[in-house]
Amino acid sequence: xxxxxxxxxxxxDPPHLQLEESAxxxxxxxxxxxxxxxxxxxEIRGLGAKRRVPHFDDLVFLGASLSRYPLEGYxxxxxxxxxxxxxxxxRPIELAIPITIAGMSFGSLSARxxxxxxxxxxxxxxxxxTGDGGMTREERQSSRTLVYQCLPSRYGFNPDDLRQADAIExxxxxxxxxxxxxxxxGQKVNPxxxxxxxxxxxxxxxxxxxxxxxxxxxxxxxxxxxxxEITDWEKPIYVKIGATRVxxxxxxAVHAGADVIVVDGMQGGTAATQxxxxxxxxxxxxxxxxxxxxALEELNMRGKVQLVVSGGIRTGADxxxxxxxxADAVSLGQGILMALGCNSASYxxxxxxLSAVEDYANLATAPGYCHHCHTGRCPxxxxxxxxxxxxxxxxxxxxxxxxxxxxTLNMELTTIARACGKQDVHHLEKEDMVALTLEAAAxxxxxxxxxxxxPGAAPI
Amino acid sequence: xxxxxxxxxxxxxxxxxxVNRYLxxxxxxxxxxxxxxxxxxxxxxxxxxxxHPFDVEIDGHVGYYVGGxxxxxxxTVRGNAGPGAGENMMSGxxxxxxxxxxxxxxxxxxxxxxxxxxxxLRCGIxxxxxxxxxxxxxxxxxxxMAQAGRIVICEDASDALGDSLYEAxxxxxxxxxxxxxxxxxxxxRPADFKAVAELxxxxxxxxxxxxxxxxxxxxxxxxxxxxxxxxx
Amino acid sequence: xCGIVGLLIKNPACRDRLGExxxxxxxxxxxxxxDSAGLAVFSEPLPSPQYKLSLYSxxxxxDWSRLLDQLAAAFEHQHHLSASANHAVLTTVADLHALxxxxxxxxxxxxxxSVGRSIDLYKDTGPPAEIAERYAFDRLRxxxxxxxxxxATESAVTPAHAHPFTAGHDFCLVxxxxxxxxxxxxxxxxxxxxxxxxxxxxxxxCRYFEWRMREGDxxxxxxxxxxxxxxxxxxxxxxxxxxxxxxxDPFACKPAMVAETxxxxxxxxxxxxxxxxxxxxxxxxxxxxxAEVYSWRV
Numbered sequence: 004x005x006x007x008x009x010x011x012x013x014x015x016d017p018p019h020l021q022l023e024e025s026a027x028x029x030x031x032x033x034x035x036x037x038x039x040x041x042x043x044x045x046e047i048r049g050l051g052a053k054r055r056v057p058h059f060d061d062l063v064f065l066g067a068s069l070s071r072y073p074l075e076g077y078x079x080x081x082x083x084x085x086x087x088x089x090x091x092x093x094r095p096i097e098l099a100i101p102i103t104i105a106g107m108s109f110g111s112l113s114a115r116x117x118x119x120x121x122x123x124x125x126x127x128x129x130x131x132x133t134g135d136g137g138m139t140r141e142e143r144q145s146s147r148t149l150v151y152q153c154l155p156s157r158y159g160f161n162p163d164d165l166r167q168a169d170a171i172e173x174x175x176x177x178x179x180x181x182x183x184x185x186x187x188x189g190q191k192v193n194p195x196x197x198x199x200x201x202x203x204x205x206x207x208x209x210x211x212x213x214x215x216x217x218x219x220x221x222x223x224x225x226x227x228x229x230x231x232e233i234t235d236w237e238k239p240i241y242v243k244i245g246a247t248r249v250x251x252x253x254x255x256a257v258h259a260g261a262d263v264i265v266v267d268g269m270q271g272g273t274a275a276t277q278x279x280x281x282x283x284x285x286x287x288x289x290x291x292x293x294x295x296x297x298a299l300e301e302l303n304m305r306g307k308v309q310l311v312v313s314g315g316i317r318t319g320a321d322x323x324x325x326x327x328x329x330a331d332a333v334s335l336g337q338g339i340l341m342a343l344g345c346n347s348a349s350y351x352x353x354x355x356x357l358s359a360v361e362d363y364a365n366l367a368t369a370p371g372y373c374h375h376c377h378t379g380r381c382p383x384x385x386x387x388x389x390x391x392x393x394x395x396x397x398x399x400x401x402x403x404x405x406x407x408x409x410x411t412l413n414m415e416l417t418t419i420a421r422a423c424g425k426q427d428v429h430h431l432e433k434e435d436m437v438a439l440t441l442e443a444a445a446x447x448x449x450x451x452x453x454x455x456x457x458p459g460a461a462p463i
Numbered sequence: 464x465x466x467x468x469x470x471x472x473x474x475x476x477x478x479x480x481x482v483n484r485y486l487x488x489x490x491x492x493x494x495x496x497x498x499x500x501x502x503x504x505x506x507x508x509x510x511x512x513x514x515h516p517f518d519v520e521i522d523g524h525v526g527y528y529v530g531g532x533x534x535x536x537x538x539t540v541r542g543n544a545g546p547g548a549g550e551n552m553m554s555g556x557x558x559x560x561x562x563x564x565x566x567x568x569x570x571x572x573x574x575x576x577x578x579x580x581x582x583x584l585r586c587g588i589x590x591x592x593x594x595x596x597x598x599x600x601x602x603x604x605x606x607x608m609a610q611a612g613r614i615v616i617c618e619d620a621s622d623a624l625g626d627s628l629y630e631a632x633x634x635x636x637x638x639x640x641x642x643x644x645x646x647x648x649x650x651x652r653p654a655d656f657k658a659v660a661e662l663x664x665x666x667x668x669x670x671x672x673x674x675x676x677x678x679x680x681x682x683x684x685x686x687x688x689x690x691x692x693x694x695x
Numbered sequence: 696x697c698g699i700v701g702l703l704i705k706n707p708a709c710r711d712r713l714g715e716x717x718x719x720x721x722x723x724x725x726x727x728x729x730d731s732a733g734l735a736v737f738s739e740p741l742p743s744p745q746y747k748l749s750l751y752s753x754x755x756x757x758d759w760s761r762l763l764d765q766l767a768a769a770f771e772h773q774h775h776l777s778a779s780a781n782h783a784v785l786t787t788v789a790d791l792h793a794l795x796x797x798x799x800x801x802x803x804x805x806x807x808x809s810v811g812r813s814i815d816l817y818k819d820t821g822p823p824a825e826i827a828e829r830y831a832f833d834r835l836r837x838x839x840x841x842x843x844x845x846x847a848t849e850s851a852v853t854p855a856h857a858h859p860f861t862a863g864h865d866f867c868l869v870x871x872x873x874x875x876x877x878x879x880x881x882x883x884x885x886x887x888x889x890x891x892x893x894x895x896x897x898x899x900x901c902r903y904f905e906w907r908m909r910e911g912d913x914x915x916x917x918x919x920x921x922x923x924x925x926x927x928x929x930x931x932x933x934x935x936x937x938x939x940x941x942x943x944d945p946f947a948c949k950p951a952m953v954a955e956t957x958x959x960x961x962x963x964x965x966x967x968x969x970x971x972x973x974x975x976x977x978x979x980x981x982x983x984x985x986a987e988v989y990s991w992r993v
Contacts, residue, residue: 044687157570157589161553162512162532189686201572201591201610202629206685209627211608215569215588216528216547218928218948219873220696220846221727221964225507229528229547232483233512255696258729258846505966524966524980543980545966546950564982565947583982584947603945603985622945 049376061443088239099128108134111274119401121145178271181245184210220255246291253298270315275377296329319415342408698724701962714835723968728844733818738837811865862905
């Protein structure tokens with residue numbers, strides 16, 4: 004009986020694999036669905052939005068040519084001095100550079116990291132910011148200029164630290180999870196963290212998403228006044244918002260009495276929150292920055308209330324573009340951690356590089372892909388409270404790396420500014436840039452390169 | 464024996480900012496022990512940020528954040544208080560003779576807040592170690608996310624009492640409309656009766672400790688219910 | 696982003712002082728709402744079939760007497776118009792629909808702020824103290840009023856967005872808080888023929904309650920229905936020709952304080968605005984409980 008015989012593949016005739024991936028149900032989504040099916044739980048992770056959104060890379064500068072003249076690199080100065088908080092405070096914050104270190108909690112990071120950040124910031128003439136866990140002595144002693152956060156949780160918040168702070172930042176939300184509160188899983192709630200946060204050791208911290216004693220900008224007026232009264236009106240008050248309804252929020256923050264407004268876009272990082280929050284709530288930093296500047300201009304507050312932007316600021320070009328769009332300064336979180344060694348294949352102990360690859364593998368990841376800050380098992384000793392792991396980060400070494408990174412950013416910033424003919428990086432303006440894509444042009448409000456077209460702008 | 468030195472401020476005449484600043488910076492060095500404030504008229508942030516053991520009397524109703532972040536001072540409000548009375552207080556005593564608005568004692572770390580009348584919603588929200596004694600009733604969501612400390616309620620509680628409690632303990636004399644997530648009644652032990660007696664004594668409320676019931680966390684929310692490698 | 700005030704005079708002898716008592720209350724709420732203010736006053740109703748409209752010309756100057764002449768020419772009825780700055784009260788017996796249509800065609804810069812027999816409504820941009828002076832609020836007389844100070848987010852602070860919002864006749868509402876589903880509410884009401892002037896969340900609430908009352912609910916029932924249908928945080932203060940009513944949502948995050956004596960009931964977002972009222976030291980002072988409706992009739 005002759006059945007149909009399948010043809011056996013010969014060595015010269017390899018099997019043809021039909022591998023047609025679905026755009027909607029790609030491997031990432033299949034993995035997500037199967038993980039949810041296995042665990043019945045949402046994924047929690049660290050870092051910020053990983054997916055591609057319109058960002059500063061989609062803008063480019065119009066350097067000097069015949070119609071605009073550049074400055075020489077060495078002899079012709081390009082000032083980076085930045086002052087924040089001139090509106091009401093008797094002691095505004097003076098920085099040497101417009102690049103600051105964003106709020107990251109002791110708890111999400113180790114105390115050694117906090118010390119490293121403080122050392123670096125002091126060296127650079129810039130500021131660090133506490134985070135959702137209170138002020139550590141390591142950070143206050145090492146950091147010349149320290150911004151003290153007042154968050155919905157109020158963990159560790161107290162008047163002695165308040166009086167020791169150089170500025171106060173009322174956090175309404177952050178870009179990674181606007182509308183959500185902080186999160187720290189039990190493995191990172193060690194005795195010291197537990198004590199500072201008034202929590203039992205080892206439990207998963209739940210956090211409030213609203214402040215306990217005020218809701219809304221009309222109440223924020225009164226809360227800001229209280230903090231000023233407690234500190235005798237000396238310190239600038241920052242208000243930090245996660246980027247959502249930025250135009251309205253910035254105006255309300257101005258009305259409420261903020262000296263400085265910090266806007267954190269969706270690319271902004273966290274040490275732990277639900278992935279769904281990170282990727283699907285909040286708007287890109289580019290769009291948020293544009294709206295924040297519009298808000299200040301409509302209220303005629305440019306230069307009176309300062310604007311700091313964060314969320315995916317990575318390179319000197321990003322810094323320059325953010326300033327050109329109207330920010331007074333930028334704040335970095337993830338970039339700083341990566342300078343310290345986050346996602347590096349090795350860590351440094353006593354001058355020797357030791358491989359961390361196996362420890363990444365134990366977290367089911369690899370250098371360059373890791374976002375497991377929430378586990379507390381950071382292979383390079385940064386986002387951990389483990390007594391052994393944290394030794395993988397030597398404060399002096401970390402400080403040097405952060406200093407190098409931020410110095411590089413600042414050099415790139417001044418290089419670009421000089422090329423655009425600016426003696427002061429704060430003279431960069433929107434018109435120094437054009438966009439490479441329609442989305443970036445529309446979000447940033449700059450024309451598509453080679454055209455005068457800004458999609459969505461009202462015709463003049 | 465230390466002397467008594469009393470100062471008086473009329474908020475209808477003197478800006479509050481000057482009063483607060485004086486009490487922060489100069490009053491202690493000048494030997495002030497007693498402070499009297501008249502015509503508060505609902506102003507906000509009266510005597511916030513005090514750091515010395517003054518005895519302060521405020522003659523009338525206050526606005527938001529009276530005695531905010533208080534350290535060591537003993538403050539008496541002869542009237543009602545707006546939202547956030549004694550918020551984040553660290554030590555000392557604050558007594559409200561009338562009623563207190565929302566968020567009374569929010570995030571207090573220590574000291575004792577006494578409300579002789581009712582306290583509104585979210586009394587003791589985010590409490591971090593202080594004591595709160597309410598002579599009247601409390602509003603909904605009281606003791607929400609209360610992490611440490613004690614709250615004594617002499618009358619009734621409304622909805623969601625003690626939602627998301629950590630280690631703080633509530634002593635309730637009256638009825639409760641509903642308990643919050645993870646809050647449960649527990650039997651009173653000798654240490655509880657003693658604590659209630661002590662706190663009632665400080666507040667000056669004449670009730671029997673045995674009339675109070677203990678509410679604490681069932682601790683079922685302490686860990687995300689994760690069986691992460693379970694597969695079927 | 697606001698402050699609210701309300702005042703109902705129980706003692707008829709004090710009705711002459713309604714405005715005088717209210718101005719410090721309104722100005723006291725300036726820090727909550729520095730950009731614009733509005734006020735609805737209720738006084739002795741006009742005899743039927745008369746009714747009145749509060750008109751506002753915004754920043755455009757309007758020749759009110761010329762407008763009155765034009766109206767006289769266009770309509771056979773008698774009109775009476777009294778004007779002050781950019782605000783006027785037009786008393787008439789003309790068909791409302793025809794009148795509004797005529798105004799829309801012939802005086803497009805004039806906004807109709809309110810319609811009714813008892814209500815006069817003022818809204819303007821600027822600090823509350825200046826608005827109070829501009830319209831001589833201290834000389835207002837009547838039985839009751841509700842008012843509002845606003846912290847604006849729109850770039851052009853327009854009176855259209857200021858509170859009180861009105862709907863129908865002799866009904867208005869001010870709101871402190873933020874609704875989270877106002878567009879859904881608007882899209883539910885628009886197919887019923889209800890026209891919206893703004894995308895403001897307060898207008899959605901106002902038209903929702905007015906719709907429910909037209910459907911036969913009492914205001915109290917409408918408010919109770921509102922707990923199900925309106926989402927977000929709110930303290931609503933409402934006025935009809937006969938009463939004022941205050942209600943807070945179950946979370947009660949937005950503040951409200953009431954002071955009551957034999958002579959008046961006064962309401963404000965903060966006690967600060969009540970502190971200077973006569974007899975305040977002996978007034979019953981309390982906060983409205985959440986999810987409960989409090990009303991006082993004239």
